[in-house]
Amino acid sequence: MRMSLAELEPIAAALRKNNIAAHCVENKEDVITIIKTLLSTGDTVAVGGSMTLFETGVIDLLRSGDYHFFDRYQDSLTPEELSEIFAKGLTADVFLCSSNAVTRDGVLYNVDGRANRISPIAFGPDTVVMVVGCNKIVDDLPAAVRRVKTVAAPLNAKRLNCQTPCAVTGICTASESDLFTDGCQSPDRICAHCLISGRQRVENRIHVILVGESLGF
Numbered sequence: 001m002r003m004s005l006a007e008l009e010p011i012a013a014a015l016r017k018n019n020i021a022a023h024c025v026e027n028k029e030d031v032i033t034i035i036k037t038l039l040s041t042g043d044t045v046a047v048g049g050s051m052t053l054f055e056t057g058v059i060d061l062l063r064s065g066d067y068h069f070f071d072r073y074q075d076s077l078t079p080e081e082l083s084e085i086f087a088k089g090l091t092a093d094v095f096l097c098s099s100n101a102v103t104r105d106g107v108l109y110n111v112d113g114r115a116n117r118i119s120p121i122a123f124g125p126d127t128v129v130m131v132v133g134c135n136k137i138v139d140d141l142p143a144a145v146r147r148v149k150t151v152a153a154p155l156n157a158k159r160l161n162c163q164t165p166c167a168v169t170g171i172c173t174a175s176e177s178d179l180f181t182d183g184c185q186s187p188d189r190i191c192a193h194c195l196i197s198g199r200q201r202v203e204n205r206i207h208v209i210l211v212g213e214s215l216g217f
Contacts, residue, residue, distance in 0.1 A: 003134040003212045011137055014106030015208055019200040026212040031056040031131055034209055038129055039067060039094060046070040046089035048097030048117030049156075052131050052216035058096060086116035090124040097121065098216050099130045100152045101144035102137050102208065108197035109144035111153065111180065113190035121206070122195055128206045133215030141196065142178040149175045149183070153191055155217040162188035 005024050012022035023034050035058055039045065045067045053059050062069040070088045077085070089095055097117055101109040108130070112118045121128055138144050149172035157167035164186040166172050172191075174182035180194045200206060 001135050001214045003137070005212065008134065008210045008212055011102060011104055011106065012208075012210055014104060015102070016106075018106040018198055019203040020106065020108070020197075021204040021207040023207065023209045024212070025209065028056045028133075028211055028213060028215060031058065031209055031211060032061055035061060035096075035129065035131075038127060038207060041066050042068065043093040044068045044070065044088070044091075045094045045096065046085070046092040046120065046125075047072065047095070048089075048120070050096075050098045050131075050216060051159075052098040052133060053096060055215050056131055056211070058131065062096075086114070089116060089120045092120070092125050094127045094129060095120040095125040096129045096131070099132050099136060099208070101147050102132055102210070103140050103144060104137065105140070106198075107141060107144075108195075108206075108208070109141060109148070110195045110197075111148050111191050112193045112195075115193040118193055118195035121197065126205065130206065130208045131211065131215070132208055133211050133213060135214035136216075137210075145178050145180055146175070148180075148191065149177070152217045157188070157190055159217075160190070162186075162190060164188050164190070 008024040015022040070085045072085050099108050154166035154170045157164045173184045
């Protein structure tokens with residue numbers, strides 16, 4: 001799937017109307033250029049779980065030594081060390097992640113298991129930067145819910161080796177439902193919390209980089 005800058009711009013305009021800064025690039029290679037303008041040397045930086053950040057080279061940039069990176073992807077982290085890194089995400093200067101879905105009217109939809117990603121999106125860091133492939137653009141909120149149930153959650157559950165029905169079947173047990181709360185009762189369920197971000201009170205705190213190719217889940 002690909003989208004041109006002309007196709008991305010109406011979504012960007014809708015985000016800006018909601019006080020969310022928006023940037024459009026056609027290719028993933030162009031993401032780093034924008035990221036560098038949003039970071040300052042020495043910034044404390046944390047990230048949410050995101051394959052998109054790996055695909056676009058953002059993780060490599062954060063590991064360059066120019067930033068104080070709270071790296072959740074370090075080898076051999078203990079559960080306690082990982083939880084400490086998650087907590088630091090709330091006080092980082094910049095928090096980077098992707099979004100599970102972006103609606104055409106400029107709303108962000110995100111679902112978490114532990115809320116360590118949606119919490120910094122909602123409050124804490126002065127700057128939040130989301131890198132979003134065009135495969136995550138949906139028509140409206142019901143479509144965003146369905147996208148998570150049929151695409152994002154099953155693929156992430158499988159990637160994380162979660163013992164959930166969707167990890168096995170590739171689809172949520174409540175895939176036809178538009179309600180976030182409908183779904184499995186598995187102890188490993190990763191759809192425990194959701195955040196819907198509409199018009200923001202703090203203008204341009206959240207930046208969304210829309211990319212004209214498919215990225216992540």
